[in-house]
Amino acid sequence: MAGYGDTYYARTLTDMSQRSSLDGSVHADVAIIGGGLAGLTAALDLARACRSVVVLDAERVGWGASGRNGGFVGPGYATSHANITRMVGAEKAQALHRLSIEGVRIVEENIDKLAMSDNKRVYGKMSVLRYHDPDGLARQCEMMKREFDYHLEVMPTDAVRNVLRSQKYYQALYDPACFHFHPLNYARALATEIEALNGRIFEGSRVVGCDFEGADKIVRTAHGEVRARDVVLAGGGYTDELVPRLRRSILPIATYVLLTEAAPERIGDAVRTPAAISDNRRAGDYYRLVDDGTRLLWGGRITTRKTEPRRLAQMMQRTMVSTYPQLEGVRVETAWAGLMAYARHLMPLIGQLQEGVWYVYGFGGRGMNTTAIGGRVIAEGILGTSDRYRLYEPFGLVWNGGPFGVAAAQLTYWTYQAMDLAKERRAARAT
Numbered sequence: 001m002a003g004y005g006d007t008y009y010a011r012t013l014t015d016m017s018q019r020s021s022l023d024g025s026v027h028a029d030v031a032i033i034g035g036g037l038a039g040l041t042a043a044l045d046l047a048r049a050c051r052s053v054v055v056l057d058a059e060r061v062g063w064g065a066s067g068r069n070g071g072f073v074g075p076g077y078a079t080s081h082a083n084i085t086r087m088v089g090a091e092k093a094q095a096l097h098r099l100s101i102e103g104v105r106i107v108e109e110n111i112d113k114l115a116m117s118d119n120k121r122v123y124g125k126m127s128v129l130r131y132h133d134p135d136g137l138a139r140q141c142e143m144m145k146r147e148f149d150y151h152l153e154v155m156p157t158d159a160v161r162n163v164l165r166s167q168k169y170y171q172a173l174y175d176p177a178c179f180h181f182h183p184l185n186y187a188r189a190l191a192t193e194i195e196a197l198n199g200r201i202f203e204g205s206r207v208v209g210c211d212f213e214g215a216d217k218i219v220r221t222a223h224g225e226v227r228a229r230d231v232v233l234a235g236g237g238y239t240d241e242l243v244p245r246l247r248r249s250i251l252p253i254a255t256y257v258l259l260t261e262a263a264p265e266r267i268g269d270a271v272r273t274p275a276a277i278s279d280n281r282r283a284g285d286y287y288r289l290v291d292d293g294t295r296l297l298w299g300g301r302i303t304t305r306k307t308e309p310r311r312l313a314q315m316m317q318r319t320m321v322s323t324y325p326q327l328e329g330v331r332v333e334t335a336w337a338g339l340m341a342y343a344r345h346l347m348p349l350i351g352q353l354q355e356g357v358w359y360v361y362g363f364g365g366r367g368m369n370t371t372a373i374g375g376r377v378i379a380e381g382i383l384g385t386s387d388r389y390r391l392y393e394p395f396g397l398v399w400n401g402g403p404f405g406v407a408a409a410q411l412t413y414w415t416y417q418a419m420d421l422a423k424e425r426r427a428a429r430a431t
Helices: 037-048 079-090 091-112 134-148 157-163 183-196 264-268 308-324 367-383 388-392 402-428
Strands: 022-031 054-057 120-128 153-155 171-182 200-202 205-209 219-222 226-233 251-260 277-278 286-290 295-303 334-342 348-354 357-361
Touching: 022 037, 022 219, 022 367, 037 091, 037 183, 037 357, 037 367, 054 183, 091 134, 091 171, 091 183, 091 367, 091 388, 120 157, 120 388, 134 153, 134 171, 157 251, 171 277, 183 200, 226 367, 251 308, 295 308, 308 334, 348 367, 348 388, 357 367, 367 388
Parallel strands: 022 054, 022 226, 054 200, 120 277, 226 357
Antiparallel strands: 120 171, 153 171, 205 219, 219 226, 251 295, 251 334, 277 286, 286 295, 348 357
């Protein structure tokens, strides 16, 4: 499965097909640059509305973070609801959170409508604390119920440690509506449905130039071009200098995932729940059981540059074993990295660059639901059925700070790590 890297998802794909690259000139109502989940969701909604769509991807559908992530689907953004409220006010923050909840429903509805038998949903997610704060979790539950009629449960420490056999953990928020699944199978299924609705998808078709000045926009690859009334830029963490303003507004951040060997008894002695798990640190661990509980898929750790796979596997394994000492000696079968796109404000970048030119990217940290709603509101904007994409306008294309921004992002992450460690040490001393 060249093109996806040595990932668990690539090896367990049910659709192994390779699409052709663009050769020659084609016309469409909409050209979409980027075959990740945001671009595919927009393309699917447009195709369902009987618009002709062409999707171009430099590699393959789902090749980037869309097909290499943890597979967690739940509401929210990479920054907190409190931060969003400070940025845009309570009313808009509530509307934005409702959109994130809708994003989860979009994924569920697509799985149901497309009868994805190869994409089992496993419901339930535990967001665990690494320090004692049951009152804070209770306040969060009350706020979510009051503001959004969204139901969460507080799990006390004993209940958490009964299913997660680690002394690192205290209380948890349990979300029964979250789920985890196979993101690359999902992306490939969206692509297949787009083609069934007469949309066209070209892989291995890197866009090398654009002309956005005419009524018909022109998008050029090495061997062809697409002419379309509307263009959607959906490059994600692999956004290049095609449109410099977009590239300058993101920080490509590398995240890492490992997969253990099959060790059902050892893993079952540590993790005794099929639910997805994440901890409360700023760039914390997230993991889940796969292959019927025989393996553990573990993600976490971010850097501003990719690390050599052998080294990252060792780092991630140390983190896993520090949480679950009983997993000492469980072999890492494979590990991989992928680039996510973060804006400085940690919100998605969704909007209109100019008449007929749209952008939808910057989903690092919470992409499975926000790519879905991002693709939908951009499709609605193109169709003229809503202007909900404007809810994201207050965040804007903020300059990333160039090399200073990259250095600041890495320094901020290290600072957060130190703060998290200090808080955990205080919690350990208190107990």
